[in-house]
Every structure is written in structure tokens, then in C-alpha cells.
Amino acid sequence: MSGRRRRSNIGLSTVNTRRVRSARNEKSTTEREARLSQARDKYRAERKRESSVEREIRRSRDRDRHTVQRDRESSVERGARLSQLRDRYRAERERESSVEREVHRSRDRESHRIQRARESLARVTNSWGNKENSAMSYDPSISYKDDRIVSIGTMSVVCEHCLALKFKDESKADESLDNWKSYGNWRKLLPYQKLGRVNSKIVIICTLKQCQKTPVAE
DSSP states (O other), X not given: OHHHHHHHHHHHHHHHHHHHHHHHHHXXXXXXXXXHHHHHHHHHHHHHHOOHHHHHHHHHXXXXXXXXXXXXXXXXXXXXXXXXXXHHXXXXXXXXXXXHHHHHHHHHHHHHHHHHHHHHHHHHHSOOOOOTTGGGSOOTTSOGGGSTTTOOOOSOEEOTTTOOEEOTTOOOTTOBGGGGGGGSOTTOOOTTEEEXXXXXXXEEEEOOTTOOSSOOOO
């Protein structure tokens, strides 16, 4: 009889222990959420009181600190950090209301528009000046396709001497070699052109046999 009573007491004690532990865990979780919420509110209030100078100083320190942390982390740590960032980003997006989601998308669109405008301005102001061996040092901020060397129109002009089709802005036979140096390599001429000398001046001339009026270099 005493053995059964002892086992019953042990069972009740175990159940009570589990209940106390569960209540303690729930209380701990609630307290933790309240503490984190207070910390977030305090963080936002501090950021609102910041001046522009203080904000820039804080951001600069944060960037330096993050740079040091990134340099120290291993490939495994980096993978774990990126995974946590992705999970947190998804969770934030899922908690967004429809209004918050639209505000977020509007900010993204504006940010992308500003970035594209900056890149476009950089391409306009950054001209393709040094063309010598420029293929080995590609600069994405340069709009190569808009340069006159590349954009020479369509092949819609007929040579008055040999009836060959030429590009609209293609060099004429009487242009001097100096105007062609920007090609980087003067050997890369059209198939029916070559360097020649006319009136003691080096020029680009036509080499087609049927072209009687344009001098041909021997």
C-alpha cells in the first residue's frame, strides 16, 4: 500500500514539475519578447534624436566593425550568416502588411531609378578617350556603342567610283592617317581599303580593281 502511495506521489511531483517548468518557459519567453520590444523602441528613439553628423559617425563605425568581422569569419561562418540574413528577410516580408509592402516596393523602385540615373550620367560624362588597347581594360561606365568609331551608321552608301557598299560614316579615301589612329591598330581596315600615299600624304585608299578614280597603293 505504501509503495503505491509513494509511486503516486512521485507521479504527481513529476507532473507538477513539468507544469512549473512550462509556466516558467512561457514567462521567460514573454519577458524576453517584452525586453526585445523595449530595446527596439529605445533604439528607434535614439536614432531619431541623432544629428546628421552623429548618424554618419555611427554608420562609419558600423561599416568598419562589419568589415573587420567579415575579414575574420570563415567560409562556414559566412554561409551561416548569409542564411540567417535570408531567413530574417523572408520573415520581415511575411510580416508586412499590404501598405508596408507597397511602401517597401516604392522605395526599391526609387532607389533603382536613382542608381540607373547615376550610371547613365557616368556613361555620358565618361568618354572613350584612350582607345589604344582599350579592349584589355573594359570600363562599364563608358558607353562604347555610342562612340563614332563604333557607331558608323548602316551600310547604305554606294561608292561613286567602284559602287561598293560603305557605311554612312565610314572614313573617306582622302582622310589622313592621323584620323585613323584612334582605331588602335590601322591594319584592321575594311577588306577593300589599305594605306597608301597621295601627294606625300598617307591616306586610306580603295584597293578594288574596278575603282579607276581612287589611287591604289602598290
